[in-house]
Amino acid sequence: MSATNTSTRVVIEPVTRVEGHGxxxxxxxxxxxxTQARLHIVEFRGFERFICGRPYWxxxxxxxxxxxxxxxxxxxxxxxxxxxxxxxDQLTPTGEKMRRLMHYGQIFQSHSLHFFHLASPDLLxxxxxxxxxxxxxxxxxxxxxxAVQAVxxxxxxxxxxxxxxxxxxxxxxAIPGGINKNxxxxxxxxxxxDAPQMLAWARSAVEIAKNYTLxxxxxxxxxxxxxxxxxxxIRDDGAMDLYNGGLRAVDKDGGTIFDHVPNDRYLDYIAEQxxxxxxxxxxxxxxxGPDDGWYRVGPLARLNTCDxxxxxxxxxxxxxxxxxxxxxPNHMTMAFHWARMIETLHSIxxxxxxxxxxxxxxxxxxxxGQRRREGVGIIEAPRGTxxxxxxxxxxxxxxxxxxxxxxxxxxxxxxxxxxxVAEQYISGRPQVTxxxxxxxxxxxxxxxPCLSCATHxxxxxxxxxxxxxxDGGLIDRGSxx
Amino acid sequence: MSKPKVAxxxxxxxxxxxMSLLDIDERILELVDLIEFHKTPLTDIKRFTARxxxxxxxxxxxxxxxxEVLRTFRRHCDVLISLGDCATMxxxxxxxxxxxxxxxxxxxxLAGPSVYNPGGDVPxxxxxxxxxxxxxxxxxxxxxxxxxxxxxxxxDTIWAALKALLSGEPVELPYQLIKYD
Ligand code: SF4
Numbered sequence: 001m002s003a004t005n006t007s008t009r010v011v012i013e014p015v016t017r018v019e020g021h022g023x024x025x026x027x028x029x030x031x032x033x034x035t036q037a038r039l040h041i042v043e044f045r046g047f048e049r050f051i052c053g054r055p056y057w058x059x060x061x062x063x064x065x066x067x068x069x070x071x072x073x074x075x076x077x078x079x080x081x082x083x084x085x086x087x088x089d090q091l092t093p094t095g096e097k098m099r100r101l102m103h104y105g106q107i108f109q110s111h112s113l114h115f116f117h118l119a120s121p122d123l124l125x126x127x128x129x130x131x132x133x134x135x136x137x138x139x140x141x142x143x144x145x146x147a148v149q150a151v152x153x154x155x156x157x158x159x160x161x162x163x164x165x166x167x168x169x170x171x172x173x174a175i176p177g178g179i180n181k182n183x184x185x186x187x188x189x190x191x192x193x194d195a196p197q198m199l200a201w202a203r204s205a206v207e208i209a210k211n212y213t214l215x216x217x218x219x220x221x222x223x224x225x226x227x228x229x230x231x232x233x234i235r236d237d238g239a240m241d242l243y244n245g246g247l248r249a250v251d252k253d254g255g256t257i258f259d260h261v262p263n264d265r266y267l268d269y270i271a272e273q274x275x276x277x278x279x280x281x282x283x284x285x286x287x288x289g290p291d292d293g294w295y296r297v298g299p300l301a302r303l304n305t306c307d308x309x310x311x312x313x314x315x316x317x318x319x320x321x322x323x324x325x326x327x328x329p330n331h332m333t334m335a336f337h338w339a340r341m342i343e344t345l346h347s348i349x350x351x352x353x354x355x356x357x358x359x360x361x362x363x364x365x366x367x368x369g370q371r372r373r374e375g376v377g378i379i380e381a382p383r384g385t386x387x388x389x390x391x392x393x394x395x396x397x398x399x400x401x402x403x404x405x406x407x408x409x410x411x412x413x414x415x416x417x418x419x420x421v422a423e424q425y426i427s428g429r430p431q432v433t434x435x436x437x438x439x440x441x442x443x444x445x446x447x448x449p450c451l452s453c454a455t456h457x458x459x460x461x462x463x464x465x466x467x468x469x470x471d472g473g474l475i476d477r478g479s480x481x
Numbered sequence: 482m483s484k485p486k487v488a489x490x491x492x493x494x495x496x497x498x499x500m501s502l503l504d505i506d507e508r509i510l511e512l513v514d515l516i517e518f519h520k521t522p523l524t525d526i527k528r529f530t531a532r533x534x535x536x537x538x539x540x541x542x543x544x545x546x547x548x549e550v551l552r553t554f555r556r557h558c559d560v561l562i563s564l565g566d567c568a569t570m571x572x573x574x575x576x577x578x579x580x581x582x583x584x585x586x587x588x589x590x591l592a593g594p595s596v597y598n599p600g601g602d603v604p605x606x607x608x609x610x611x612x613x614x615x616x617x618x619x620x621x622x623x624x625x626x627x628x629x630x631x632x633x634x635x636x637d638t639i640w641a642a643l644k645a646l647l648s649g650e651p652v653e654l655p656y657q658l659i660k661y662d
């Protein structure tokens with residue numbers, strides 16, 4: 001693949017060990033210097049259009065079919081928007097707490113899945129390990145205890161979802177204005193029985209991620225990293241709140257850009273730029289503009305935006321995390337993993353608190369109000385801030401649907417990480433090797449992108465790398481395996 | 482004797498069927514003793530390098546790349562299974578079949594309330610595979626040997642089907658395991 005007179009195009013496709021389908025292209029000049037590196041979302045579904053004309057109460061069950069990895073996030077976010085349509089601003093205590101329990105179950109399972117099943121092979125075996133073992137089967141074979149822990153942590157989160165939503169994937173628990181079931185004492189006791197073990201494992205997962213970061217600090221500090229704005233929703237008192245809150249954005253130094261923005265005003269603050277080479281749009285903060293207004297979302301961003309965490313163990317972990325950067329925002333892409341495990345710990349603490357709350361056995365499940373024409377719901381999905389916005393006509397049919405999914409907000413950041421790693425690992429080298437390509441994927445995986453979600457305008461994500469020469473000709477296709 | 486190989490892919494699906502496969506929970510430890518995962522999003526094997534006993538396909542075909550991947554699966558797998566409602570009949574993504582594709586693109590990239598698109602461009606790049614006018618179920622593109630309905634099929638359904646296939650028994654699933662959502 002020497003490319004003396006031509007430029008070279010490297011393609012990684014499909015991107016693997018991520019959720020969904022994507023593709024990376026890297027262009028090299030005569031001296032094998034990277035001139036362009038892009039992550040493309042190659043699928044399109046058209047949800048926002050074809051969902052129009054359907055009755056509004058279908059939204060929580062229909063729109064979650066965007067994504068089977070975080071269906072609960074879409075289920076709840078749509079339900080929050082539809083609550084507004086049915087005129088409900090405040091759920092009953094049972095309604096709100098059942099939904100929160102479902103949500104923390106989702107965060108717990110999704111974060112566990114990502115860390116153990118998808119990302120840990122890179123961390124435990126190395127970015128450049130043999131691809132034949134660098135996967136979850138390798139973990140099962142060589143780190144049996146960890147694999148068992150991974151499987152059971154994910155299972156626990158799924159059981160929480162089943163107990164609250166009725167089904168592990170694509171449940172039906174949230175309905176306009178509330179929830180369709182409470183938690184029986186039998187369900188509660190079964191979940192409580194396993195909770196101490198889950199708490200212990202979540203603690204140890206934080207240790208694994210923390211130690212990985214600290215022991216490899218020299219390597220991970222700059223790996224695909226850059227300074228950025230962070231965005232999330234936040235509780236009124238500045239606590240991390242994954243279910244409800246106003247929007248907060250902080251700049252790279254931690255300074256406030258906006259704060260406690262009511263959900264229904266999001267359009268005044270956020271817009272999405274269209275680029276012709278990806279089905280995934282590029283969100284940005286309006287006041288800063290399309291060029292520099294991009295921002296990060298997800299676990300790393302949430303640890304940068306929140307003032308504190310309201311559960312004791314996760315708060316202690318957060319303080320330790322912050323001390324690495326002297327209290328300032330952390331911009332290390334690989335620190336996503338550590339942040340994600342802190343949230344996993346937070347989620348199980350929240351689950352345990354909720355399970356002890358008698359409101360979950362309440363029978364007042366649904367609130368009612370005056371019908372409205374429009375509703376916005378915003379939630380912190382495992383991968384970041386998620387927006388659902390609907391308008392409904394007098395026949396109860398949806399006339400407008402706007403979705404900004406979490407991974408979309410990380411589009412520009414992921415592209416920056418891809419470019420950084422391509423420059424760090426590939427630029428100027430005589431040959432493009434599999435480990436170099438995997439390094440690019442490692443940076444993408446840190447964001448835990450859900451390319452299924454991103455496909456809603458709907459793309460999916462296989463990863464392939466192609467090398468293109470200066471004349472635009474395909475020189476080599478660096479696929480793996 | 483080497484273990485039978487299993488490949489999986491997600492075409493125009495949501496990954497929920499793959500999640501349901503992972504919902505076999507502890508049985509996955511048993512599964513990796515029985516089979517070897519070949520090309521699947523769970524491993525970094527990106528191209529077929531060996532013949533597979535079973536291929537599980539999630540999602541229908543929405544673009545030319547889905548068609549290409551599906552044909553590759555047919556060529557390399559002895560038994561091909563449509564996993565879930567999307568693969569079996571198009572599922573939710575096939576709702577777009579009732580709307581002109583152009584309208585879907587216009588809503589997503591031009592008309593949406595948060596769209597910023599002064600140039601009026603709709604994504605159109607050589608890197609993006611051509612969209613099909615309609616979303617097609619897999620059996621309209623290649624021969625499919627088995628269909629597992631459900632959105633997603635339950636973990637027990639997937640497990641029962643795999644176990645039967647791998648042990649050479651007839652795949653006869655009890656009524657309770659055959660469900661559409
Ligand atoms: S059948 Fe259901 S779970 Fe499976 S890919 Fe389609 S929408 Fe997702």
